[in-house]
Amino acid sequence: MKTKNIMIVGVGGQGTLLTSRILGGLTIQAGYDVKLSEVHGMAQRGGSVVTFVRYGDKVREPIVEEGQADVLIAFERLEALRYAHYLKKDGAIVVNDQRIDPMPVVIGAAKYPENIIENLEKSHRVYRVDAIEEAKKLGNSKVFNVIVLGMAAQHMDFKKEDWLTVIEQTVPAKTVELNKKAFEIGYDLHN
């Protein structure tokens, strides 16, 4: 299989590492070669973070580059826009409709761009979800990232049952049911 390129972008602390690990576990279970590239350290402290996941028959480079991503999973609107040019022409963006102001915006040194999603829709296939709202309905806003992942799952080559199995193996035992529910909500929201 030709290498598939997935990017998970967001703001440090939003749980990009957890979602990439679920995805990584899945690709191995399916027997692919896989490489994942993560961000640790200072950049994780509320900064813009990006995780690359590449899987296929043989993966060399651990990073995804401009114009190569099949799916861009964005946990925040501005971050979706920041990395949109990494997508292939027919690539899909799954975006959590959340705004987190970066410090230059908070202190008034820059403006948060308007109509990000509407503008992205002009040139990309965009799938939007207010995952925090959906997660709150589940009683825990922190699982919003797994809802977004559930939506993105529709653009990848794995069966729903396999996703659920890997989630079971990856998340802490106490939160298995919650995370599985979150995944299913995202998966079913997609249309």
Next chain:
Amino acid sequence: MAEKVIMLGNEAFARGAYEAGCKVSSAYPGTPSTEISEYIVQYDEIYSEWAPNEKVALEVAIGASISGVRALSSMKHVGLNVASDPLFTVAYAGVTGGLVIIVADDPGLYSSQNEQDTRAVARAAKVPVLEPSDSHEAKEFVKFAFELSEKYDTPVIVRSTTRLSHSQGMVELNDRIEVEDKPYVRDFAKNVMMPSNAKGRHLVVESRDLALIKDGGSFPINKVEYNDKKIGIITSGIPYQYVKEALPEASVLKLGIVNPLPKSLIEEFASKVETLYIVEELDPIIEEQVKSWGIEAIGKDILTIQGEYSANLLRRAINGEKVVVAPAVQLPNRPPILCPGCPHRSVYSVLNKLKIHGAGDIGCYTLGAVAPLSVLDTTICMGASISSLHGMEKAKGKDFVKNWVAIIGDSTFMHTGINSLINMVYNKATGTVMILDNSTTGMTGHQDHSATGKTLKGEETYCVDMAALCKAVGVNHVYVVNAFDTKELEKVVKEATAMDEIAVIIAQAPCVLLDKTSIKTQYYVDISVCKKCGMCLKPGCPAITKQESGDIVINDTMCNGCGLCMTLCKFNSIKPVQTQ
């Protein structure tokens, strides 16, 4: 068939040490090397610890090696500077049990204060360097490094980079080799590096280097891949992956040993290809040596000396391809910031109000240099806050530092800050030092240290009393303050900086990420009483934002409930959320 699993580069390094029969590991955390120790701790067969700094860590490993077992020390590139004193001399003394040092460079400066190249340090120290290019090699090269170390009687550096250490890839597992301990034998000429002995050992080092240059070409960790001979590429480490991606048709010499260079292997490869490129991140270490042998090659003439490489970078530079570039939209950038609920923000809000300058140090609190806190004026290296403040006082007089403090974290203070504090007392300084004690090494992801009361293995141990320590070295005025008690902090900072005597203020509150279950209450803005004055926005907490309507809102997915905004609000409009 051997079991295949996915591993982070750093996990694979740890696995390599395990499989190689390593028995002792000592390290100080530093991105991107930290997780090596955090994975090693899972192997009961290896004694592993956090040392207060990299010099101590390497010396612990040296002692273990002299006693006759395989030992490891791991650190980030700038950590090797701290450990360079033992490194340069253990290169002379050599080893008894194998001694391997894993050093992780940070091209692209994801989490570092400089972009130095460990290969340059290793060349100066005359220590061999191996460079793996994926997780599986990370494991295998560590094992080979231990063999090499014992065979050539030398410490061996395995060089990583952020991209290798923090990428996951497939690894084939093997069993641990049980290496028998060597008996300890006193060896005066080898292990006592006094001038007369070191003279003799220097000759040994030089002949070892020559032997490695000769033998290195046949090491199985090098790979020669002849394809189209129009283009030949010499590379190593992660850049090899970019080469294979961007130039699959080219001939490639992938070096596993990058110091000393296997000269004849390189000469042979160079003679068989038409145009030779050298693809190496950071400094032109391979390139300059190869060119000095009279071989024509293209390297930094077309490839950058800064940052990380990528396949696209090579496509552009070597193939002259036009690759998609980013659209020209100016987006607000998103630099790292202190977390919501971080105790450092509280301290900085007080210092900012008092218009205090900070001599800074290395840790999360370095982020106090940026707007809107803007307290720190300097950051150089671990421990430099205290010593540089002292230098300022000695240069400009004690009045100059009346509106300055040195700011250092607990882990950094125990790393090298304590030496600088002793120097201040000894040389009659009057400045003020603030230790921001969040009970952990925060930036690297929460590692214990000598003043947290826990070992790397999670065992209870003696916890250094930093206040008592400061008193013991001769500081008469030591204040211990709750980092969130802004009133008390303000009073104490004013008092300490006004004095003509040295003072230490220890501002305590655990890192908010350390124990999230301790968060009891979140806060909200009661807009019916909010005057929209913006006081609560001043410390730059990412959980509080001003809406376009002018209303101020606290984001309940981000608020960690520190209450700093509530104490800053003069109109009592920030209130705790009532939980059921």
